[in-house]
Amino acid sequence: MSKGHWIKILISILVTSVLFFVMFGLFMSFSNRKGQVDIVIGVAWPFSVEDDLFKEGVELAAEQINARGGVNGHKVRLIEKDDQETITGGMNVAQSFTKVPNLTAVIGHSVSFISTATSRIYENAGIVMLSPSSTAPALTKKGYKYIFRNIPSDDEIARQLALYAARQGQRRMVIYYADDSYGIGLANSFEDYARKNGIEIVDRFSYYADTRDLDRISAKWKALDYDGIFVAHFMPDGAQFIADAAKTGVNVPFFAGDAMDTPQLYQVAGKAAEGTVVGTIFNPRDTRPEVKSFIKDFYSKYGKMPTPYAAQGYDAVNLLVEAVKEADSASPSAVAQKLRTFKNVPGVAGSHTFTDNGDDIGDLVVKKMIKNGQFEYIH
Secondary structure, X not given: OOHHHHHHHHHHHHHHHHHHHHHHHHHHHHHHHHHHHOEEEEEEEOOOOOOOOHHHHHHHHHHHHHHOOOEOOEOEEEEEEEOOOOHHHHHHHHHHHOOOOOEEEEEOOOOHHHHHHXXXXXHHHOOEEEEOOOOOHHHHOOOOOOEEEOOXXXXXXHHHHXXXXXXXXXXXXXXXXXXXXXXXXXXXXXXXXXXXXXXXXXXXXXXOOOHHHHHHHHHHXXXXXXXXXXXXXXXXXXXXXXHHHHHOOOOOOEEEOHHXXXXXXXXXXXXXXXXXXXXXXXXXXXXXXXXXXXXXXXXXXXXXXXXXXXXXXXXXXXHHHHHHHHHOOOOXXXXXXXXXXXXXXXXOOEEEOEOOOOXXXXXXXXXEEEEOOEEEEEX
């Protein structure tokens, strides 16, 4: 083979190699740009434990945003991880999210004790955490820069219930609470706001052995001339207390936090639950256009009415995307800074207003009363 022929072969190989590397570089560059243009949002929820339509609400919001072209052509990409509603699961999920490239925020977790525990991980990693259902006041009292919630805290729910109880004429009330962070925090908040509204708390307790024991305790309340009971407890224990109280002759109004916002309340307590007032979130009967549109779209897609969790997840995605749009950046620091400027931003759960510490103090609390075995919304 001649020398000239070898030279041609070498040149051909060289040109082919150069073209390969150029094409490979262009492909990698395109892939990187494609990854960067997505607005990446993590979702941490106990998907395998709870069938609460939260997932559907989150995914509907992302689907609608992307159908409109995203934000300046940037699509929303959700990464969903199951925290199994445990501390260990939550910590593992939080750690895994810190390794996701270009992650703007995480929506989650479902319960306060997990959100509070994982908040340090997100804060240290510089990732926005927006919790749609964690109400414990402690979550936003650490001075963190990246931690938010788009649900009223227990403080706000307690304040609204205390105001309502005072307007209904309650002046001397009892508190029954769960001996955990949720129950103690909600009970403390209600007692503080009750006092500010002229209501005296004549007794508070967290345990009774049986109905005989409760009968003995309630005899003391009668002597103290009580006129209402606030229940800071979970289900089904809170409902069982209401049922047991009725058996001992208790006949005063009950008030409760959002943990009692479930049809199970009447299923467990029966007629004893009649008149119980619950402070909660999301009114599907709200006549605002965004609420009507959300319910119509949700039902059209899933064949079910949206739950409060679906509404919270839907709003969480839209709030984060709106922050990205207004900040013209998907960086967590820019999004966190922009969220703090949001005042009366309309959502399907109500209007959202964020404080410097990450609390949502917008018009979000709604009240329900059980009438004839069904919840009815009240003002």
